Amino acid sequence: MLDQSYFSKADGLIARYGKKSSAIIPVLEDIQEEYRYIPRELLTYVADMLGVKESKAYSIATFYKNFSFEPKGKYVIKVCDGTACHVRHSAPILAAMQKELGLSEKKHTTDDMLFTVETVSCLGACGLAPTLTVNDEVHPKMDPEKAVALLRELRGAGV
Amino acid sequence: MSLIHVTIDGIPVEVEKGATILEAAGLAGVNIPTLCHIKSLMPDGSCRICTVEIENRGRTRLDTACSAHCAEGDQIQTRSEAVVSARRGILDMLLSNHPTNCFSCPSNGSCKLQDLCYEYGVKETSCPGEMSQLPVDDSNPFFTYDPNLCILCHRCVNTCHKIVGCGAIDTMERGFDSVISPPFGLPWRESSCESCGNCVAACPTGALTSKRRWNYRPWQVEKKVLTTCPHCAVGCQYYLLVNGEGRIVDTEAYHGPSNRGLLCVKGRSGSFDFVQSPERLKYPLIKNKQTGKFERATWDEALDLVASKFMELKKQYGPDSLAGFACSRSPNEDCYMLQKMVRTCFSTNNTDNCARVCHSASVAGLAMTLGSGAMTNPIADITQRPDVIMLVGSNPEEAHPVVGMQIRQAVQRGCKLIVVDPRDIGLAKQADIHLKLRPGTNVAFANGIMNVILSEGLEDKDFIAQRTEGFEQLRDIVKEYTPERVAEICHIDAEDLRAAALLYARADRAPIIYCLGVTEHSTGTEGVMSMSNMAMLVGKLGREGCGVNPLRGQNNVQGACDMGCMPGDYPGYQKVDKPEVWEKFEKAWGVPLSHKPGLHATDVFPAAIEGKIKGLFIFGEDPVVTDPDTSHVIKALESLDFFVLQELFMTETAQYADVILPGASYAEKEGVFSNTERRQCRVRKAVNSPGEARLDTDIFIDLMNRMGYPQPHLTAAEIYDEIASVTPSFGGMSHARLDAGEYLQWPCPSKDHPGTPILHVGKFSRGLGWFYPAEYVPSAELPDSEYPFILSTGRILYHYNTRAMTGKTQGLMEIEGSSFIEVNEKDAVRLGIANGDKVKVSSRRGSITSVARVGAKVSPGETWMPFHFPDGNPNWITNAALDKYARIPEYKVCAIRLEKA
Secondary structure, eight states, X not given: OOOHHHHXXXXXXXXXXXXXXXGHHHHHHHXXXXXXXXXXXXXXXXXXHHXXXXXXXXXXXXXXXXXXXXXXXXXXXXXXXXXXXXXXXXHHHHHHHHHHHTOOSSOOBOTTSOEEEEEESOOSOGGGXXXXXXXXXXXXXXXXXXXXXXXXXXHHHHO | OOEEEEEEXXXXXXXXXXXXXXXXXXXXXXXXXXXXXXXXXXXXXXXXXXXXXXXXXXXXXXXXXXXXXXOTTOEXXXXXXXXXXXXXXXXXXXHTTSOOOGGGOTTTTSOHHHHHHHHTTOOSOSSOOOOXXXXXXXXXXXXXXXXGGOXXXXXXXXXXXXXXXXXXXXXXXXXXXXXXXXXXXXXXXXXXXXXXXXXXXXXXXXXXXXXGGGGOOGGGEXXXXXXXXXXXXXXXXXXXXXXXXXXXXXEEEOOOTTTTTOOOHHHHHSSSTTTTOTTSOOSXXXXXXXXXXXXXXXXXXXXXXXHHHHHHHHHHHOGGGEEEEEOTTSOHHHHHHHHHHIIIIXXXXXXXXXXXXXXXXXXXXXXXXXXXXXXXXXXXXXXHSOSEEEEXXXXXXXXXXXXXXXXXXXXXXXXXXXXXXXXXXHHHHHOSEEEOOOTTOHHHHHHHXXXXXXXXXXXXXXXXXXXXXOHHHHHHHHTTOOHHHHHHHHTSOHHHHHHHHHHHHXXXXXXXXXXXXXXXXXXXXXXXXXXXXXXXXXXXXXXXXXXXXXXXXXXXXXXXHHTTOBTTEETTTEETXXXXXXXXXXXXXXXXXXXXXXXXXXXXXXXXXXXXXXXXXXXXXXXXXXXXXXXXXXXXXXXXXXXXXXXXXXXXXXXXXXXXXXXXXXXXXXXXXXXXXXXXXXXXXXXXXXXXXXOHHHHHHHHHHHTTOOOOXXXXXXXXXXXXXXXXXXXXXXXXXXXXXXXXXXXXXXXXXXXXXXXXXXXXXXXXXXXXXXXXXXXXXXXXXXXXXXXXEEOOTTOOTTSTTGGGOHHHHHHSOSOOEEEEHHHHHHHTOOTTOEEEEEETTEEEEEEEEEESSSOTTEEEEESOOSTTOGXXXXXXXXXXXXXXXXXXXXXXXXXXX
């Protein structure tokens, strides 16, 4: 059972965006931002409150990659694998970060909940390729060494 | 409105602005293939197979016919080279993620994808690659979902959300990983899926398939018989699919006026296993007095015994010592012959049907206030046209599921919904206002609504002046029912009551739809009349999208009443004590008839115990299970000198019979059901009866002849003609008209009359509508310190009444197979009862055990039980307190005690 504070948080968001079905995406976005994931019980609760079928809410939550049912790490790193970044060798950057953190195609988040590494199709910053973001902060012209150094720096800050 | 001119394959067509190319092609008689399209919904446009070539002003483009609107001058080609090539490409892409091992697919032979690939010569994909490898969901007892065969056309999702209004499934994930599923990847069986199977019917491939399909191939279906569902009174039209061996193998929905192509789980999946059940009675049985065991008899032995015994009792104790009940699940023809037998041979009006225990209060109440005891408006009218629906004491999502689906559609379209019900029923969640009132307080609620309407001056003064009487007296009564006082009686919020009254009164079109929550009370008839009071006060009667609409219970309970299976009425509600009426029937039937009203079914049992009723003939009822206070019913049956039961199964009641006559099920006979809208729906023979079971009408006719009444053998059509000849409101009806495609609603007095969809237009059947001055009277048995809870009983989605029919479908039993009692969580905590605990439920009449379902569905101090299950049948404890007009028992309120068992 989820702590009552989660439901109070959702109530606040529903009050902010309005008790209507169209509020489902902004409410879920804020929940994702707050908790770094969407607790399943909270999805059910929000859907119910907004008069959205639970199946529809789950459909929305699984359609957009921003939403996750697994808690994401403190640092969410999105490695751009769009065309421009790809031809400028984004794949080795991803591989280096996964290796450094013990992650894989299937495992995106470190057990200490510090890092989540995922790919994104295009960040729209092709001039800075290859690029990645850490919690929406852009890191341009990366290479595997710089990426690993960045992780170590963040880990130092995070502990 | 200006029309748009286009050509389809060279055929000129005129269409209205906004018409799609698909619609235009329909007008031109040109077929365009579709996979994802559902006619009544907005185009999905996902499958692209309806691609056509459009040429206009020298430019040519390809577009999807389902979503592209016609423009002036469009020249549309549906089979040009470019179109065929595009469709081939689409099929090629679909096959890139769809296996072609059709041999092992249950949809082989009825797959639209297979048909299209065959038509367009696409044998395999030109882009082989990774294919979906997802697990098959086999959890639902009636159907299977194989995501690997799914082409993601979304027909199932659109059907579930927009037509059924359930929304159990949706498209989950994205791109190649997309899959149709309940939320969180739950198995279908554990989701909110209602197993109605409308999604299965909508699936163009083998992704969603009925498990029935493992037992037959489409080409093995020898005939499809269009008939009427035998469960609730919605009267859904569907086909029974019969194979070469004369067995029903499946069902298929038909676009009937009340169901519009929809079926519920009971209709689709639970409407024929019982017909073919090995438990069917196959031979007449006579009880051996010495051993108490039933022994097989010949029809002659059984019929001779029944006829002679009844005539003996009649001679010895008089005609009124006999009684005969009709079966409201049997067609009109059967009901008519049963009451004719009772009236002509028993020479008594002691005949009734089980409307007595469900909607007799509607029949009596609406006859008193409006003049016709029936639903005033058609289902389509009250679900498609209204601005507001006021739903009182009715849970149509479970009890009348296809009406429930149409109410959910109405809500989706923006219709406001007021739910007045003691429980958090599914529709309460979607309601704008839910008045969760205390059971047994309907009259107070209605008076409160009228109090607000009058104090706000929202009454329809012209309507009241011109079309009603008794207003002043009612006005004086409702003056006392202020929202605050009503809120206290009903345990609701006064502001909610005010809001509901304003919403209802201000709506242009607003029907009242009600059900057993209104009728099954010791003040049931007054509850019903309170419904008509509300509607008359605001002039919402005799108009489209309005009216007072009792959703009748069983498939033909309306018909059983129409056919005169009532102690005070001949067919068509002609009163037995009116000289012109009995003179007419004496002339028509050629024998003297009783001139005094007979006993109501619920009064027959006490009369049997008193020794006044000696012989009873029951046709297809199981009162030991269905009537309140079971011990009392059993005592009554044991008090009888002679008891005959005509049945399909060895029911609980059958154990007490002296003779059991095996009758025919709905699938074995011709006839007509009157659905809840007064609509005449044909029942057609699909299969033969088992063993020596016979047509019920033939049994009655043989008995009548043996009892000395010369009744010629007639077909169902001939009996229906006789009904028409003696029943003015049925005067213009015949099987021939119904077979020609008419779904007539009575009154239909003459051959050229189109039937009457809406009653009381311009004038009430009664003349002036009568405001019945109803005061709130508390239920007969209220909770006290010894029995502190209120118990209400009702129906669930998966079963019908005694379960004699639905219980024969294994899948339904898997979903819901045993008794339960809903208890409020606060009470449960206090009593130390947890969800799933065994509990002992006791009243002054007995006690049963059941399983607690703890939650907030019922209010504190209140409980609810379904009445379907023999393990914990609440009728051992319900109260047989009767309504003064309709003699309906108070199933909805009795006082009980709860303990952990």
